[in-house]
Amino acid sequence: MAYDYAAMIALADPTRRAIFELVVEQPRSVSELARALPVSQPAVSQHLKVLRCARLVGMERRGASNVYHLDPYGLAQMRAWLDGMWAGAFDSFKAEVEKDGKGGT
Amino acid sequence: MTGTIAPAAVRRSITVEAPRERAFEVFTASFGRWWPRSHKIGSAPMQSAAIEPRVGGRWYEIGDDGSECQWGDVLVWEPPARIVLAWRIGADWRFNPNLLTEVEVRFIPAGDGKTRVELEHRKLENMGTAMEAARAAFESERGWNGILANYQRALAER
Numbered sequence: 001m002a003y004d005y006a007a008m009i010a011l012a013d014p015t016r017r018a019i020f021e022l023v024v025e026q027p028r029s030v031s032e033l034a035r036a037l038p039v040s041q042p043a044v045s046q047h048l049k050v051l052r053c054a055r056l057v058g059m060e061r062r063g064a065s066n067v068y069h070l071d072p073y074g075l076a077q078m079r080a081w082l083d084g085m086w087a088g089a090f091d092s093f094k095a096e097v098e099k100d101g102k103g104g105t
Numbered sequence: 106m107t108g109t110i111a112p113a114a115v116r117r118s119i120t121v122e123a124p125r126e127r128a129f130e131v132f133t134a135s136f137g138r139w140w141p142r143s144h145k146i147g148s149a150p151m152q153s154a155a156i157e158p159r160v161g162g163r164w165y166e167i168g169d170d171g172s173e174c175q176w177g178d179v180l181v182w183e184p185p186a187r188i189v190l191a192w193r194i195g196a197d198w199r200f201n202p203n204l205l206t207e208v209e210v211r212f213i214p215a216g217d218g219k220t221r222v223e224l225e226h227r228k229l230e231n232m233g234t235a236m237e238a239a240r241a242a243f244e245s246e247r248g249w250n251g252i253l254a255n256y257q258r259a260l261a262e263r
Contacts, residue, residue: 096138097131097139
């Protein structure tokens, strides 16, 4: 399938999901995220890396720290994936419904 | 947040060379025969999938190990014109009984023994945290309001 599941897999982890929700609320730095969650700073960084790969979050440098914000691309992709799923399903449905002779019985 | 901006519904339509009754029958009773095997949520390879033909009936997949994974249930059952299915699969690709997105399928006679099948997958804003989050974000400073405010500011600075 066209969609690689990256965004869905990224959000399946409860800690990553919590990080994502915090970032969506407002842009935050790694240390802010680590303070808000019972997770170490290196662990938060690892999770952010996965979220960035899935393009659910983006990053920008602000002074000495990196600040993370929502990247709408990952979410738009999910919708595109659903769209593609139905397109594929419809092709398959059409083939099945027209299998037993055109015009039907 | 008021939630005025929601993801657009996914819409698809197709015309099939079959009368409405047959189109409805194949879509529902033979669902497992045509649904792509790649579109599954269970860990086992998908063997089949089914829609139970009544309001409240289950919509689920069957793995080759006999396991059943529910996707949702039947909300509206009006053969051969229309069905509405609850798709309760979240952005994390797991079944969640509290999540409601709706898939409406309409079967419309198109003349010459053909049928137009229209599908709408809506209420995507309910699609787990992610979609909810997106809606919130679009209203936040990084969303359109923020973008327009920046635009206004840029204009004012000229």
